[in-house]
Amino acid sequence: MKRYLGFLIATVWLSTGWASADAYDFPIDNKFLATVVGTPPEYRAKLPKKIPLKHRSITIFEDREVPEAFFFDAKLRYSQALQKGPAPLVFLIAGTGAAYNGGKNVNMARAFYQAGFHVVSISSPTYMNFIVAASRSGVPGHTVEDAEDIYRVMERIWDTLKDRVEVTDFYVTGYSLGGFNAAFVTWLDETKQTFNFRKALLINPPVRLYSSISLLDRMLENIPGGIDNFPQFYDRLVEQLTRAYKKSDTVDIGEEFLYQAFEAVNPDNEELAALIGVSFRISSANMAYTTDLMTDFGYIKPKNVTMTKNSSPSEFMKVAHRLGFTDFYHVYFYPYQKAKNPSLTRSELINDMSLSSIEDYLRSTEKIEVMHNMDDIILEPGDIDFFPRVFGDRAKIYPRGGHCGNMDFRDNVTHMVNVFSQQEVR
């Protein structure tokens, strides 16, 4: 009897041990807060501060005529960190409106470089420099066209490396829209076969673009009094920041200070949602105005008006920030696509711009894995179920983290790296 009891206790003790080893201790429960502030410093994965990340730029289209106002963006900027010997190479694709050298890409580069990968980091196809230098049409947002643009960029960069760098296997990953892009890039690779990606990892991707952009547009309604009251919202934010700034010992307004300030200000959910809305609105304004100048669509800038190097876009800037992703979708993107394909309906386009459009491929390929969060704010209720349904065991869904808030968290970084490096061991 005693023996059984001992066995029982041992089992219980062991299983709780397992349970706690399995428990996910990302510290932020609030999905909005996690999205805005990310992972607190003490919970972040330990990564090397300095890696040999080199900034490069490359001409993608020899014959491209860049609008005069964008004279500085003719070449595509990207970065690379190369191992000394033979190693697998991972391409990183940034999220909506983000650059190759944004914080999330840099941290991913650190993690993969430390794990022994060559790393090449690329901006989002919605990022200004990418639209100007590397988008064939100059109009971002189309799943297949964006994938083709990214693929071309990867090939051009690989051309500059292949004579001097030994690569054992290719991988691709991206977060947010970059994760979504990575799925279509992998799908495209099946026919193009330049890289034959061994694995792809999609981090917090949207399922249906239109659902996510609608959710993000609506977040601006959390500004008290709506967008008309943005100046008051901005002033109050600055006031709160100033109060924290006066109390702090720092004379720099950097990441560290902003982190402290957030703890001091303690914003509520509406304020946080408004901030997220503002941040995506800035991305949407940048993107819409940039593509407008690239194609002379006449979306914000009149068609017969040319911006010189010195022209002030201040009025257009105000207009651009008044318009959301959904305005762009209906008034620019759909008519633009319909002109190329007259039978295209609005709802067809919305359904095409979705992971479901390649669902059969995603279900059958073993290559693609997903890392996502139960409480991601860019998904409609129930949308998260798409991932276990389609990817099965290849989808890892964490209970918390908001939208990409846990990307720097220890467990997530370990998982991210393992998805690729366990391939290498096998």
Place this chain on the structure above:
Amino acid sequence: MKTAYKQLQRHLLLLVAVLALGACSTAPVQQGDAVIEPSFSADRVLGDDVAYVSDDISDPWEGFNRSMYRFNYRFDKYVFLPVVNGYKTITPDFLEQGIHNFFLNLEDITTFFNSILQLSGTKTVQTTGRFLVNTTVGLLGFIDVATRLDIPKHDEDFGQTLGYWGVGNGPYLVLPVLGPSNVRDGVGLGVDWFVMNELRDELDMKDSEELVLDIMKAIDTRANVAFRYYETGTPFEYDWVKLLYTTKRKMDIEK
């Protein structure tokens, strides 16, 4: 001996004048008589009674400012950053930090007299403490001993002093090489520079020594600012920089 350096300064002033005269208009170029209405025109989207965050920032010299902004980009790209990168490559990290500390320590002189002018006892005392400790124990400022002793660092300049006494921004101004500023802060820079220069004259520094010191300071300052022109990913960068500079200065004056 003074003349060579003075001549260089005069050349720089001349360059600014040429740029100012060459500054072009900020109006877009229109083909034809009538504007072809865009999908979303300013008239349609922007209400008359709606305020914008940048409304309070006066920028009557925008044409000049935008030209100067582009000049700074080119200067950065072809002169400043290559020199800074070379400096970073050949200088060991500890020395780079030491040189940075040295210049920060000199800046405490500016912070010191402006703290007095802003009637702040705490800042004056703490800054005096920092300067004395760092200049002596910290070997002319190369080692920032004061921060290790938890003496807070402040950053005050004459622009902030003017702001403290209620002087407004004045028009926005993009300065050659130095970048975003406004009339108040530009005057402030001049006063701070004049005071430091008078002090240097007391030290009987040679012309060539002063020049080396100025160049080193410029390189050190640029090496510690992460900003890169036209790499922020927004087609409205000039406007954003103007807004954020103005906001940051407002916060600095209140601190």
